[in-house]
Each structure stands twice: as structure tokens, then as C-alpha cells.
Amino acid sequence: MEKPLTKVLVVDDDPALRQLLADYLNRHHYDTLLAPDSRDLEMRIERYAPDLIVLDRMLPHGDGADACRRLRQQGEDIPVILLTGKDETVDRIIGLEAGADDYLGKPFDPRELLARIEAVLRRKKGASALVKEQAVEFGPFRFDPVLRQLFKGETAIKLTGGEVNLLEALIRNPGKPLSRERLLALARDDDEGERNDRAIDIAVLRLRRAIEDDPKQPRWIQTVWGIGYRFSP
Template structure:
């Protein structure tokens, strides 16, 4: 099921509903991606490790091994391949848990296949390069961020961020002192409108803060949004 020499790279789709899996494959293939399908979590995890895809689209409620467990095991092994959850679960707890495990985005069923493709492309754009206006390295206190190398250090020690976490931090640090609303951050970093849910921003900010430890860089402005120290 893997396309030959895909121009955009190979996307792993792990989905146990054949109709949905085929629909996702069709739209990703039309957009120039190679697609490899798996039907259960154990096979999906093995494929992720073996094929090294450019991105993974994971259902959460999979046989044998859940999508969240696949994501957790990949992250624990140091694999930061972008992960997008495709799930029927619209419960906030499921979405937050997925993001806290290191997922980059999520799409809930029923969904627009075109939107899913757009989300995959947006995640890959963030992985491939720094957002506009963030090209120069920045240092705030003990935190140093290099957009070109896509590295973050705290007092010289490397910090591992997901592609989305990195771009959120880079976006804020490139504009120190400016307060962004959650809607502005969704548009600027994620590349889509606020109807996707601003809770996503809060979870990612919390994750970045946790990984930076005591190096406080992102400030909360109650009732407004977030800003990076100057």
C-alpha cells in the first residue's frame, strides 16, 4: 500500500475502519503523499519504527494498542515524528491527554478529508522550517532558541520539543513582549481558525513550560492570551 517515491513523503495511517482508512488514503495520495495503512495498533507501531514516515495519522480507539499508546511509546523512544490523532472521541479529556503525550494535532470524526490533509501539510511546514519572522536565534534568560537548527536549550542543556511546541515558542520569542490572543496563536502557529478550539493553545503552552522547567519565558495575560519575555 505504499506509493513509490512520494514527492511529499510517506504518511502512516493507522485506522481500523476500512471506509475511513481508504478515504484518508485517497485524499492524501491526491495531494502527493505516499500512504501506508495499518489496521491495528501493534502493526501501526511496528510500521512507524520500520518505515520512518514523515507523519502519522492515528485513530485513538485501535485494536491491540491505542493510538495514544503508540504516540507515548514513540516519544519515549525519542521519535518525534509529527502525530495527528483522528478520533471519534470529542471529549476534551481525550484531546488533552493526546496533546500532553506529544501529539501535534487532532481531528475529530466526522471530519473533512480536505481539512485533514491541510492539517498534515501544516504540521510538516512547521517541521520543515521556522514560521515567518522567526529566522534569527533568540536568547531569553537561560533559554536559547535557534530556528534554523530547530533547537532549544536551557542553560546549555538541550530540550526536546514537538514540532508544534517548538513553533509556538519560536513564534512568541520572535515577538517579545507582544501579547497574542489564543485565536491569533491558532492562526499564526497552527494555521487554522479558532473554531478548532483554543484549549489546544493552553495545553501546548503548559507543555512548553513544563519542559523548560524553571526557565519562565511565556507569560500569561489573564483574559487576553500569552507573551514571551523580552
């Protein structure tokens, strides 16, 4: 099975620029999603689970820097490259203070945007690798991300690859409600074929049976009605 394409969400009110970037990034093997403004940005993130967001600062119905700041306040760590109309120091500072990972002043060459996207994704991957090397303990359990193994005391608990991915996605986002769509993206396991919402529910049920004293009244993996699930350490 082919590796899924990296998904980039481009948010800009200029339809010509949106299409230009979509065509260019698609040619370079990115799956590009387009939006005209920052309204419903959280919904788009939950639905499409992009790997990176290219976000214009000057948008109708809200400033892009404010939208980025809201995402960070909500605990969302998707990389953001902020597009600014002016390549001035004050705009760069505003963007970085809002939590953007990089910035690019308009007008720009699409090749430079592509280079910045790839650089940000490399930094993100490197930071994630450092975090994932650290074991996570909760109650009597210890999850070792290097071994990809869950232990209870010294006893290893048998889990499928998809269940390990799901557990890691949950424990790496403690206290944060994750939708089924987001969990589908984070827990994707190419060896297990197509997954859907029902597959996530079944995987959660299996995890609960493995780690909960009473799976019907879960302590660790809780249901967030209307959204999905969260890990409660």
C-alpha cells in the same frame, strides 16, 4: 530526479475510512501507507520511514494515545495527528499530553485533515530549520549545518553530500539507535542516485575513517547489532 513524495502512515481500524483517506491523500501527492492497528508501529516506522502519522485513538490491541506516548518516550519525533471519536476537551488534552502534534475529532472532512497535515509539516520544517542552524561540537570536531561542513579545529574535512546527510542524521539523534532503513530515508541524496543498506554501511565506514582514531574501534559512530548505528557523543 523528482523529489520523493511525503509519506503519511494512516493507522485506523475502519477499512473504508483508511481507503478513503488513502485515495484522497494520494490525489494530493502524498504517498499513503495504511495499517489497521498500532501493533508493530515501531517496525512500520523503521521500514517505511513516514514523515507523519495519522493515528486513531480508539484502536483494537491498544489505545492510539498510548502508542503515541510510547513513541515519544523512545525519542521518536515523527509528527502525529490523533483522530478522536469525540471532539471533547478531555480527549484533546489526553492526545496532546501523549505527545500528539494535533488532533481531529470524528467525523471530519478529509479537506480539514489535509489542511492539518500541511500545517503540522510546516511547523515541523520550521522547527527543524531552527535546530539545524546550530553548530554541533563533539571532541575536536564541529559540524556546521548552515555550511554543511565538518571541521576538525579550523580544517574542513571533505565529505560527499550523502555522507554529510548521514552524519547530520546521526548527530541530530544522539544516543538513539537508527536502523539502516531509517538512515536511508534521512540521508537520501537525490544527486547520488539509488541507495541501499550496503551504501549506508560504506558511507559509515568512510565517516569512521574521517573522524575516528581507530575506525575498527569507533568512538563516535557505533554499531548497534541487529539494528544499525548510533552517534555516541
